[in-house]
Structure formats: structure tokens, C-alpha cells
Amino acid sequence: MESYVAAFLEYLGLEKGLAANTQAAYRRDLNKFLTYLGKTNSAILSWEEVSKRDIISFLAWQMDEGAAYSTVARSLSSIKSFYKFMVMEDHLAINPTTDLETPKINRKLPRVLSIEEVDKLIEQCNVMRPLGLRDRAMLELMYGTGLRVSELLSLQIDDINFTAGFLRCLGKGRKERIVPVNNSSITWVQRYLTRSRRELVRSQHERTLFLNAHGRPMTRQGFFKILSGYAEKSGIQKEITPHTLRHSFAAHLLENGADLRSIQEMLGHADISSTQVYVQLVKNKLKDVYNRAHPRA
Numbered sequence: 001m002e003s004y005v006a007a008f009l010e011y012l013g014l015e016k017g018l019a020a021n022t023q024a025a026y027r028r029d030l031n032k033f034l035t036y037l038g039k040t041n042s043a044i045l046s047w048e049e050v051s052k053r054d055i056i057s058f059l060a061w062q063m064d065e066g067a068a069y070s071t072v073a074r075s076l077s078s079i080k081s082f083y084k085f086m087v088m089e090d091h092l093a094i095n096p097t098t099d100l101e102t103p104k105i106n107r108k109l110p111r112v113l114s115i116e117e118v119d120k121l122i123e124q125c126n127v128m129r130p131l132g133l134r135d136r137a138m139l140e141l142m143y144g145t146g147l148r149v150s151e152l153l154s155l156q157i158d159d160i161n162f163t164a165g166f167l168r169c170l171g172k173g174r175k176e177r178i179v180p181v182n183n184s185s186i187t188w189v190q191r192y193l194t195r196s197r198r199e200l201v202r203s204q205h206e207r208t209l210f211l212n213a214h215g216r217p218m219t220r221q222g223f224f225k226i227l228s229g230y231a232e233k234s235g236i237q238k239e240i241t242p243h244t245l246r247h248s249f250a251a252h253l254l255e256n257g258a259d260l261r262s263i264q265e266m267l268g269h270a271d272i273s274s275t276q277v278y279v280q281l282v283k284n285k286l287k288d289v290y291n292r293a294h295p296r297a
Helices: 002-014 020-040 052-064 069-088 115-122 130-145 149-153 183-200 220-234 242-255 260-267 272-293
Strands: 166-170 176-180
Touching (some): 020 052, 115 130, 115 220, 130 220, 149 220, 220 242, 242 272
């Protein structure tokens, strides 16, 4: 049974072009399902023997164990995608997940920073030092474009057009998109390139934009550690993750009159519903402003 999971993961990478992190999430969900089947029904030796009842039982077990609805929904989504693959490749004749519905989830509103908090966070970087200047350029570019952390760290020097003011990045599913870059971000990235990167780089063939202290491409873990350090130093009493800057980028655009479709395009959302969550966020902020400011509130 594991061999079919491996074939499915290979399909996700080669045919669908999904990122390694996304493939890893599918792997975790399916391995958890296999482990459950092995513990509860050792008689099952093939995917043909797995019934709809087994799948429902697995989802119910997750909920009994205290898993969040979002976790259960993701597990079902992974299982459904796997079975679609199995039928498509003629490994199975019947898809037992056809009429299984994903649990409805009350989507949590994203946490965002105010414009003042973004400024405070970014200003923690000591730009007199090479690494501090690099960090300022990274944070400015992330907030200025709304890139995902994986997109930011995979940028190559040639991906930014400094004259025209835009960059090219590869998003989920290796879909390319063009994102405008503001003057502030361009200025800081250029300063980093001329004053810091040349001190960090070890090989003339290295074209990755942001490098670590050893001259190698920055990792996600490295970026998380850097951001956490600045968040703590800033004294901002909010959880700050790379996605916080992405959310703040979208919310601030919407507050200042940008249309939803443009924001969707810049964020690389496949579905407009993923972008619409920021509308509710802005509405809630307007209600707070009204309640604080109006004498009859």
C-alpha cells in the first residue's frame, strides 16, 4: 500500500509541480491514515479493501483525539486527492470518497500588524551591519510585495527588474506571477546588493538573492529565527510570523482602496475566496474605529 502512496507523491511533484512542503503534508496525512488502518484493521492488505466506513472512522478518530476541524478537513482532502489519482491511474475502479463532504470550517481571520507596527518591526534592523542591511531588505520586500517566505527565499537576482519596478516569482504549483515592487523595497534591495551581498557571497556563480552568513541561500528556518528575534526586540505584543507580513500587505492595500482582484493576483491566490477574508478583516477594523470614535456608539 505504501508503494501507491509513493507513486502519488511522485505524481504531485512531477506532474502537478507541487512544492516539497506541500508534498510532505500529503505524505504525513496519508501515512497517518495507513498507521490508523494498521492498528484498527490489520486484515486490510490493499487499497481495494479500504471502505468508506474506514475513512469516516479515521476522521471521527481524529476528532475524538482533539484534532482541529481544519486538520480533519485537510486529512480528508489528502485522502480524496489520493483516491482520485488511484482511479485516474486505473489502480482502483471505485472511488469511496466521491460523496464524502469536507467538514465546514469557520475560517479564522488572519492577524495583521498596523502600519506603525510594521515600521517598528522593520526599524529593528541595524543597517550599519551587513546582516542587518540584508534583513532590512528582506523585510521591506516581503511586506512590500506580499510574497510567501518560500517565494522570497527562492528569488534570484535576475528576478527583480529594478528599472520597471516588478519581480517575477514562482508560487504554489510552480505558477509564475509578476508582482509590482515599491520604491522603498527597491532602494533597500539595491543597498543590500551593493553593500552587503558582495561581502556574504562565496561563489561568483551563486545567483540566489538573499544569502546567510556563510554565503549560502537563506533557509526557511533561518528566516523564521531572524524574524522572531526582531519581533521580540520590537516589543510588539502580537504573534509575528512570515505570513503576518503577507496578511498585513493585503489588509493595508485593501484599506487604502485596492480592489480585491488585484490583491488576489499579487498574492497568487487561485480562488478569490482566499482573498475575501481580508474584506471581513477591514470591516471589523472599521467597526472598532466607529465604536471608539462615535459619541452614540
